[in-house]
Amino acid sequence: MIIRRVPTGFRILLGVGIFLLTFLLARPSSPVTAGEREFWIKAASFFGEHDVEGFVGISLLLGCTSVTIIGYQITVRLIERKLNKSK
Template sequence: MAARRVPAGIRIFTGLAIFVLTFLLMRPSDPATQGQIDFWKKAAGLLGERDVEGFVGIALLVVCTIVTTVGYQVAVRLIEKMLNK
């Protein structure tokens, strides 16, 4: 019996869903609380960045990409495992 693979459409949807969920969970709320503002200012200060808004955007892009890459691999392997039972 040949191993079944996850269809391409499911793979694309899985990657997109993980990226969107990560972005929505990590982005600062509107209006941002003072705790969130302080966190992002300290994080930007640690790396010597003066533009906090730009730093937040770049940080979200990088973190969401990393989480998506790792989460996608895990999700696809779990789906393949379920398909090949």
């Protein structure tokens, strides 16, 4: 029985797509609301950071990367399971 794998190009597009989707959903809105600003200020002060904008950038980078790595692995395994399903 031949094991079918997900093509590399599709894997790259999948990873980039998950990262972009996560980033666009997680970033603060363009005119930041008072609630969002207060949340990020409290989160930055919890970690002892005074630069709120830098904290938002670093947290988005780390959060989106984590979600991408986990979501990528799950999605690729689900696709490979579907491709290799016994008929």
